[in-house]
Amino acid sequence: MADHAHKLEILRGLIKFKSNTQKIWGVLILLSIITAVEVLLGIYKPEWGRTVFLGMKALNWIFIVLTIVKAYYITWDFMHMRDETKALRRMVVWTAIFLICYLLWILLQEAGYIFEIYDKGYIKRDF
Amino acid sequence: MSNFKNECYRMDNTVVSTGTEGKTWGGGSQPLKSSYGKMMMWFFIVSDALTFSGFLAAYGFSRFKFIDAWPIADEVFTHIPFYHEPAPMIYVAFMTFVLIMSSVTMVLAVDAGHEMKKAKVTFYMFLTIIGGLIFVGSQAWEWATFIKGDYGAIQTKGGNILQFGEYVEKDGEQLFKRVAIKDFAIEAAHDVREQHQRKNGIWFMNEGSLPSYTVDEVMHGLEANTNVLVRTQLINEDGEKTVLTREESLRQIKENGKSVVEGANLHVNEYGTPLFADFFFFITGFHGFHVFSGVVINIIIFFNVILGTYERRKNYEMVEKVGLYWHFVDLVWVFVFTFFYLV
Known part of the structure; x- marks a missing residue:
């Protein structure tokens, strides 16, 4: 059907595909490469990955960023978010992102506090 | 907008015309250029995503609470079927690939649906179902290995x-x-403690293995x-x-x-804090249940495709809607994979 026009470029137009089917395989290759990089880093755990950056190991930041990249391509190309209207896109994505960021911030903040309580020996749990 | 006309055409078959067509509140128009079913599937996905992020954030909470003593995933999930050397990551990478692959066959089915190619939709839906079953099976095996444990x-x-x-x-x-x-x-040669069973004492008292x-x-x-x-x-x-x-x-x-x-269960865990096992069972279990229900829904749609339901409807949007759910299950796995196995 002609009205199902798909946007056929990824990576901001760096890669353009001729058909939707071709784009699907292209995205699969991209996702596979990202997963392979994650798995290799996970197995070999290079020395530089242990440098702490913004309160977390650099390697963990890389894993989280790569995960979000993967999530983007699954949502945008497999779930066709790229072809939806801007309003629908924002309604779904920003609602989730805003609430998740808030939840993560408040829970991790609180967990760090509890860790300190244990760590400074106010409560003994190793006996 | 031939799809829109199609929609109206179908509506005329089932619903009495209101005489207000074309007016904003007259019905028949599609806000956000998306059909009712598809938009509701998106809203369900948002709420389900928030549920999963609640679970993962709770996992993060427990982990940050015991940040200096959390089990190292690479030492826990090291097993591959029929292979006895420890090999971290390999099996779960395989599972991830299976799920991404089944997402690809699903989106190919949706694409074939847009082109009204019934045979192709059937074939790709079939592959998607197989991929889902392989994943659920792998998940079950992963659970069994974790419950059994290895060193004590x-x-x-x-x-x-x-x-x-x-x-x-x-x-x-x-x-x-x-x-x-x-x-x-x-x-010890003697001194074997017997398990306390119900038949040897009061009927409601017993103990685990x-x-x-x-x-x-x-x-x-x-x-x-x-x-x-x-x-x-x-x-x-x-x-x-x-x-x-x-x-x-x-x-x-x-x-x-x-x-x-x-081994590990909800009370104890030979790999470290019991919370790790609790969250593993709960989150992968909840995700596994999503995959399972996804497979069931896919099977229903698969048979509808074979029976020609969507062919008669002249529209394969139903495949697209279950496709959204299926991709969402894949999306959640991407996060579970990162937070349970990588980070």
Whole structure:
């Protein structure tokens, strides 16, 4: 059907595909490469990955960023978010992102506090 | 907008015309240029995504609370079927690939649906279902391996886990290699404690299965094998678990050892804090249930495709809607994979 026009470029137009089917395989290759990089880093755990950056190991930041990249391509190309209207896109994505960021911030903040309580020996749990 | 006209055409078949078509509130128009069903599927996905992020954030909470003593996933999930060397990540990478692959076949089915190619939709839906089944099966195997455990450990009075191992030389380097309890514990000839069963006492009182060894038997084994050392839950600066000296090892087991733990369940976990096992069962279980229900829904749609339901409807949007759900399940797995196995 002609009205199902798909946007056929990824990576901001760096890669353009001729058909939707071709784009699907292209995205699969991209996702596979990202997963392979994650798995290799996970197995070999290079020395530089242990440098702490913004309160977390650099390697963990890389894993989280790569995960979000993967999530983007699954949502945008497999779930066709790229072809939806801007309003629908924002309604779904920003609602989730805003609430998740808030939840993560408040829970991790609180967990760090509890860790300190244990760590400074106010409560003994190793006996 | 031929799709829109199509929609209206179908509506005329089922709903009485209101005479207000074309007006904004007259019905028949599609806000956000998306059909009602598709938009509701998106809203369901948002709420389900928030549920999953609630679970993962709770996992993060527990992990940050015990940040210096959390189990290292690479040491927990090291198994591959029919292969007996420890190989972290490989199996779960395979599972991830299977799920991404089934997402691809799903989106190919949706694409074939847009082109009204019934045979192609059928074929790709079939492949998607197979991929989902392989994934659920792998998940079940992963659970079984985790529940069974591999080395065994001692739990202290404070609820901490003490594991065993020895230093072995490999390529001129001293490596700490885990030793299973069954390889060094000395079984006492007598003094076998019987499991308390309902038939031997009051009808509502019983106990869970007993571990294969008692703490005393492990202690005797530890005294006899001078090379075996105890490893605690605490993570040192090198990102490895702390190994105790020989004297400290003996002291810890003698003074603090309370019970022998084999494998993992909701109460105890030989790999470390029980919370790790609880979250693993809950989150992968909840995700596995999503995959399972996704497979069931896909099977229903698969048969509808074969029966020609969508062919008669002149529209394969139903495949697109279950496709959204299926991709969402894949999307959640991407996050579970990162937070349980990588980070």
